[in-house]
Amino acid sequence: MADTSFDVLIIGSGPGGYVTAIRSAQLGFKTAIVEKNHLGGICLNWGCIPTKALLRSAEIYNYLKHAKEFGLSVDKLSYDPAAVVKRSRAVSKRLNEGVGFLMKKNKISVIWGAAEIDAPGKVTVKPSKTEAPKGALGPGAYQAKHIIIATGARPRALPGLEPDRKLIWTYFEAMVPEAMPKSLLVVGSGAIGIEFASFYRTLGADVTVVEILPQILPVEDAEIAGFARKQFEKQGIKIMTGAKVSKLDKQANGVTATIDDGKGGTQTLSVDRVISAVGVVGNVEGLGLEKLGVKTDRSTIVIDGQCRTNVPGIYAIGDVAGPPMLAHKAEHEGVICIEAIKGLNPHALDKRLIPGCTYCTPQIASVGLTEAAAKEKGYDIRVGRFPFAANGKAIALGEDQGMVKVIFDKKTGQLLGAHMVGAEVTELIQGYVVAMNLETTEEELMHTVFPHPTLSEMMKEAVLDAYGRVLNA
Secondary structure, eight states: OOOOEEEEEEEOOSHHHHHHHHHHHHTTOOEEEEESSOTTHHHHHHSHHHHHHHHHHHHHHHHHHTGGGGTOOOSSOOOOHHHHHHHHHHHHHHHHHHHHHHHHHTTOEEEESEEEEEETTEEEEEOOSSOOOTTOBOSEEEEEEEEEEOOOEEEOOOTTOOOOSSSEEOHHHHTSOSSOOSEEEEEOOSHHHHHHHHHHHHTTOEEEEEESSSSSSTTSOHHHHHHHHHHHHHTTOEEEESOEEEEEEEOSSOEEEEEEOSSSOEEEEEESEEEEOSOEEEOOTTSOHHHHTOOEETTEEOOOTTSBOSSTTEEEOGGGGOSSOOHHHHHHHHHHHHHHHHTOOOOOOOGGGOOEEEOSSSEEEEEEOOHHHHHHTTOOEEEEEEEGGGOHHHHHHTOOOOEEEEEEETTTOBEEEEEEEETTHHHHHHHHHHHHHTTOBHHHHHTOOOOSSOTTHHHHHHHHHHTTOOSOO
16 A cells, blocks of 8 residues: 655645755655646746747747858748747656656655645645656545645736637747747736747747836846847837737637727737736645635735744745745745754745846846835945947857846945846856855955956956946946
């Protein structure tokens, strides 16, 4: 008979869930993880990873379109939509199998089905519609001293914009198009909306983005978002801010949208497809939280600095525990949670030090306070900027449009925030994240030697600029 009793049981196998399970096993806990659809969760199967594979195809296609600028020629440039999607799905499959391997390697039991918490320490797993992987335990009653909820989030559906999987898409459908739409309306300009807008525009679609707020990429620094907007518009993406889609009329193979422009006027737009990218909501339903009295707030679970809910023995991490809804935040929260259970007294998560990345063209990356937020908090600040146009490596790459921006506390020299737009900035941002974690000052950054020629040199130059010492601009 299969073992049904564990020290730790984790509900959900996304980045937060499976990383927590691995760390739990490392700490000597007998560990199980419950999943009903895909090992690796949304991020690995339908989110972060496969979208990056799609965007990479678009990126290479874009390079080929500009081959002449590099002294190269490409005859009869084209693409195969099915092959692009196939590569993206293959990337996800490889990583999905990798998570399965990690579970076996760390002797973590995988329980296949939908979990409901009956009481602290007791979970019932119901059958799943998805076929279980080989070796997984099936439905039934399970016990665990510690239950960690890592159920993630799903696309938000607004009234009148409900996805129908054919004409109105979420990111699920947008990732596996049967054919490339010639025209597309993207509702929402956060990371998901902008990434898909960038992907489809690069492959030739006529793309319009509608954002209800006055700024695209609303969580980003206004200056960086403004710079990005100009680049998107140069690429031919039409952007409407301070506007909202008030009505969608569906036809046999298209949609007519009525858009309120925010100034008292309306306009109609006919497109092949609509992508709804208006945010996500936590998966709190069906877990038995109401009967247990677990406190929730706007579709997320309320936790303390050690990821504990208000009910002893029940914890929550990742998207279901509130923003920022990012895979790396979920992973770190999971480690904090399990190490706290072990009694290792980890530091609570500092959300100011969580970087955010958007993988459009140009890329956007940030950490810490925006310039506006720093001023609102009463800081007397120094701001430094450095343009890609003054960096030798960026010019050699043919990627001279971008900017690095840093914000310092004038009084202490503390780095309060860093914001970037341009090629490969998602790989650069970690330098500032490390610096902020180590409480590095401007003096230390200015005395750090960066390699030449690299894009990373701009990170130092931006700091120098904040203090009136910039060298190459």
